[in-house]
Amino acid sequence: MDSKKGYAKPGEFKPMDLLACAAAREVKDGEIVFAGTGLPMLAIMVAQHTQAPTAVCIYESGSIDGRPIDLPTSVADARCSYQAAVADGLTDVFAQLQSGRVDLAYLGGAEVDLYGNVNCTFMGGPTGKRLTGSGGNSDIHSLAKRSVLIMPQFGQKRRFVERVSYITSPGWKIPHWPDKEWVPKKDVYGPAFNGGPAAVISDMGVYRFDENGEMYLDTYHPGFSAEQCRENCSFDLNISRCKGETLTPTYEELDLLYKVIDPEGIIMK
Amino acid sequence: MARPKVVGLSEAIGQINDGDMLTFGGFTVWRRPMAAIYELIRQKKRNLHLVEVNGGTHDDMLVGAGCVGIWESSWCGHELYGKFGSNLARRIEKGEILYEDWAHIHVLNRLTAGSRGLPFLPTYAAMGSDILNPENDNLGKAGLRDGSNPHIGKYKYVMYKEPFTDSEIVLIPAANPDWCITHVQTVGAEGTVRVDGLKFSDQEVIKASKHNIIIAEKIVPEEYLRREPTRNMLPGYLVDYIVELPWGAHPTGLFDVHEPDGEFISNFFKATRTQEGFDQWAEEWIFGVKDHQEYLNKLGINRLESLKANPALGYSSTMKRGSR
Numbered sequence: 001m002d003s004k005k006g007y008a009k010p011g012e013f014k015p016m017d018l019l020a021c022a023a024a025r026e027v028k029d030g031e032i033v034f035a036g037t038g039l040p041m042l043a044i045m046v047a048q049h050t051q052a053p054t055a056v057c058i059y060e061s062g063s064i065d066g067r068p069i070d071l072p073t074s075v076a077d078a079r080c081s082y083q084a085a086v087a088d089g090l091t092d093v094f095a096q097l098q099s100g101r102v103d104l105a106y107l108g109g110a111e112v113d114l115y116g117n118v119n120c121t122f123m124g125g126p127t128g129k130r131l132t133g134s135g136g137n138s139d140i141h142s143l144a145k146r147s148v149l150i151m152p153q154f155g156q157k158r159r160f161v162e163r164v165s166y167i168t169s170p171g172w173k174i175p176h177w178p179d180k181e182w183v184p185k186k187d188v189y190g191p192a193f194n195g196g197p198a199a200v201i202s203d204m205g206v207y208r209f210d211e212n213g214e215m216y217l218d219t220y221h222p223g224f225s226a227e228q229c230r231e232n233c234s235f236d237l238n239i240s241r242c243k244g245e246t247l248t249p250t251y252e253e254l255d256l257l258y259k260v261i262d263p264e265g266i267i268m269k
Numbered sequence: 270m271a272r273p274k275v276v277g278l279s280e281a282i283g284q285i286n287d288g289d290m291l292t293f294g295g296f297t298v299w300r301r302p303m304a305a306i307y308e309l310i311r312q313k314k315r316n317l318h319l320v321e322v323n324g325g326t327h328d329d330m331l332v333g334a335g336c337v338g339i340w341e342s343s344w345c346g347h348e349l350y351g352k353f354g355s356n357l358a359r360r361i362e363k364g365e366i367l368y369e370d371w372a373h374i375h376v377l378n379r380l381t382a383g384s385r386g387l388p389f390l391p392t393y394a395a396m397g398s399d400i401l402n403p404e405n406d407n408l409g410k411a412g413l414r415d416g417s418n419p420h421i422g423k424y425k426y427v428m429y430k431e432p433f434t435d436s437e438i439v440l441i442p443a444a445n446p447d448w449c450i451t452h453v454q455t456v457g458a459e460g461t462v463r464v465d466g467l468k469f470s471d472q473e474v475i476k477a478s479k480h481n482i483i484i485a486e487k488i489v490p491e492e493y494l495r496r497e498p499t500r501n502m503l504p505g506y507l508v509d510y511i512v513e514l515p516w517g518a519h520p521t522g523l524f525d526v527h528e529p530d531g532e533f534i535s536n537f538f539k540a541t542r543t544q545e546g547f548d549q550w551a552e553e554w555i556f557g558v559k560d561h562q563e564y565l566n567k568l569g570i571n572r573l574e575s576l577k578a579n580p581a582l583g584y585s586s587t588m589k590r591g592s593r
Contacts, residue, residue, distance in 0.1 A: 077584070089472070139372045142397070170398050177396075191436045192436055262593055
């Protein structure tokens with residue numbers, strides 16, 4: 001095996017590993033991060049063990065800066081509060097979110113669109129298939145400075161669409177109620193504007209948003225091409241700014257995922 | 270000072286009327302008053318109006334049993350143990366239930382406003398989402414915002430240009446449920462409530478509600494809780510009824526006491542993909558047992574033991590959780 005900092009070669013890691021590590025790299029040291037259940041928890045923990053040792057993780061159920069020694073399986077898991085600075089409740093952490101203290105948030109969804117709008121309520125609009133609903137997705141996506149969406153994509157182009165069939169969580173371009181006019185997010189939020197979607201990380205690539213709030217391909221994962229990434233979108237994805245391949249996980253990151261963060265094999269099976 | 274009454278579960282739940290507005294303490298699959306949910310179903314309550322910061326296994330169960338007329342919340346699912354609340358999803362897809370979707374802060378604001386005696390509380394959350402699309406004001410479309418039901422506001426929300434910084438903000442109306450049912454670790458004989466671990470939104474939902482039922486793992490002498498008042502959450506005068514019922518939160522989790530029973534919840538989720546599946550499940554686990562004691566007997570000591578928390582950690586250190 002190469003040195004711990006070396007990058008793993010194709011075949012030495014699973015798609016899920018790359019997803020977790022690419023997501024982890026979005027965190028800068030010292031940032032305040034909101035994370036949810038599953039991959040987001042792995043991502044923030046990898047980041048805290050590598051480039052962002054002083055990043056703080058907040059879970060929406062109310063625990064702040066926990067130092068879990070066992071991987072939590074939900075945001076209200078007792079493991080989240082282990083060695084936490086504070087473990088109070090929703091009013092505390094959502095108020096901090098609204099007042100602009102949250103730098104980065106990880107979210108998921110069933111559909112994402114060109115402008116980073118997210119759907120986790122109805123696949124196909126209010127007469128379609130019912131999902132869980134917002135939970136904190138809408139609040140967090142609308143009020144964090146940057147949000148990073150983690151989404152499945154390969155063979156599921158219906159998840160990457162021009163317009164989501166129901167906007168659970170507002171992206172860069174949104175309707176202004178009640179007149180329905182589509183406007184930039186900043187025009188709706190005014191002084192409460194903190195930012196918006198920064199990246200979408202799928203099992204095929206990493207996507208970012210341009211000056212107009214429109215999604216483009218930043219890097220494709222090893223084994224895929226920019227063209228394949230575009231083919232797995234339902235809209236005409238901009239691939240002109242693509243920088244090439246996504247960096248693979250390092251051996252150190254893989255060790256962290258399988259031996260330190262999730263040795264029980266709960267998510268990293 | 271009015272003292273809460275210590276009663277049995279069926280007497281406490283017997284106070285709740287068809288059509289009442291209900292909310293619950295806890296968060297998703299944590300610290301939910303599940304024994305009370307089973308008893309609400311056994312007593313065949315109908316047309317309940319739920320307003321919840323978030324839902325979970327408990328409200329999906331009530332919906333499956335046909336107890337709920339209106340569901341208002343931000344979420345319904347089973348965390349990692351089931352992708353979504355299938356009873357709620359099925360009834361929404363078939364148009365068999367009235368529902369109102371909210372973001373987390375919205376419902377939190379509804380109950381916080383209610384707890385503070387305010388008519389509304391503003392927020393910036395979820396502006397530009399379809400949650401606030403006027404076409405998705407389902408109670409309005411059903412003609413229920415005519416002022417005849419005190420639990421249903423004249424408007425779902427109001428966009429307001431506030432006069433201090435001239436920003437647009439969403440005014441979210443207060444909610445004051447008739448009942449809140451909360452499961453906690455400890456209550457004093459005079460009703461002082463102590464919660465260990467995260468408080469979630471318990472203080473807001475309890476104080477917003479006209480009546481409160483506290484279900485506790487244990488009732489202790491008041492004197493014990495009053496040695497350390499900073500650890501307590503609520504004074505007893507907010508509590509109407511106390512029920513002592515160990516394991517009353519199963520299959521949801523309880524900090525310091527037991528884990529969620531993931532396998533149980535996951536089996537519930539699988540069974541409830543159809544109404545017939547739910548009915549069979551309810552026959553076995555709700556109607557097929559006469560009370561909570563029989564339910565616990567059916568689960569068996571080994572199953573309950575396997576969920577117990579290690580008090581040094583607040584969770585189980587022996588439970589098999591993953592593939593390794």
